[in-house]
Amino acid sequence: MSSLSDNIARVRERIAAAAARTQRDADAVTLVAVTKTVDPARMAEARQAGITDFGENYFQEARDKLPQFGADIRWHFIGHLQTNKARYVAGRFTLVQSVDSMALAQELGKRATAAGTVQSVLLEVKLDAAATKFGVAPEQTEDLAGIVAETPGLALQGLMGMAPFADDPETARPHFARLRTLFERLPAAHRQVLSMGMTGDFETAIEEGATMVRIGSAIFGRRVP
Ligand SMILES: *Cc1c(COP(=O)(O)O)cnc(C)c1O
Numbered sequence: 001m002s003s004l005s006d007n008i009a010r011v012r013e014r015i016a017a018a019a020a021r022t023q024r025d026a027d028a029v030t031l032v033a034v035t036k037t038v039d040p041a042r043m044a045e046a047r048q049a050g051i052t053d054f055g056e057n058y059f060q061e062a063r064d065k066l067p068q069f070g071a072d073i074r075w076h077f078i079g080h081l082q083t084n085k086a087r088y089v090a091g092r093f094t095l096v097q098s099v100d101s102m103a104l105a106q107e108l109g110k111r112a113t114a115a116g117t118v119q120s121v122l123l124e125v126k127l128d129a130a131a132t133k134f135g136v137a138p139e140q141t142e143d144l145a146g147i148v149a150e151t152p153g154l155a156l157q158g159l160m161g162m163a164p165f166a167d168d169p170e171t172a173r174p175h176f177a178r179l180r181t182l183f184e185r186l187p188a189a190h191r192q193v194l195s196m197g198m199t200g201d202f203e204t205a206i207e208e209g210a211t212m213v214r215i216g217s218a219i220f221g222r223r224v225p
Pocket of ligand 1: 034036057078079162197198199200214215216217218
């Protein structure tokens with residue numbers, strides 16, 4: 001089995017090559033290492049190998065892990081977030097990528113304000129019903145973006161989406177192109193992060209304009225559920 005640092009180096013090379021195809025530098029694309037089910041010792045190893053951004057899906061798991069790391073980690077919440085968990089998440093995560101309702105946005109904004117902070121968020125767009133149960137419908141993205149942009153305590157930074165799982169990454173391309181189109185309709189101030197692309201399709205996502213990719217298995221190996 002290849003080592004974690006080899007895996008990370010290979011992923012970074014692939015990111016750089018895909019970015020180059022869009023005339024961008026590798027550092028125009030942020031690598032978020034997705035650490036759901038990954039134990040903290042392996043995460044510390046990844047940190048040693050240069051990873052600075054961790055993405056967690058599950059509230060309980062994240063709550064256990066966060067206190068085990070220092071302030072040099074940027075945490076991303078990328079899973080479905082129940083409104084009643086917003087209080088914990090607000091202010092602890094650099095970026096909450098999975099805002100998909102007005103209720104969640106308002107609660108997060110309220111909790112962030114109470115914690116004396118501004119929470120950066122992305123809207124999660126449901127690109128394909130088969131890819132995810134959650135996310136705002138593409139047709140409603142602009143409206144929700146307008147509301148979130150006006151919500152005190154929140155800073156809207158952009159959009160996140162997932163393409164349906166497929167063996168051929170080309171299947172993902174039209175979904176990513178659609179997300180980019182929605183992204184380009186946002187006011188410039190909210191067009192900072194376009195989070196799309198996972199292990200199976202991140203090069204396609206970068207070719208379609210991703211500024212952030214979320215990669216789990218290509219770094220940590222296949223997840224044993
Ligand atoms: C699990 C997950 C990823 C990473 O998936 P891999 O295919 O292992 O790279 C990325 N984004 C989200 C939202 C996820 O849930």
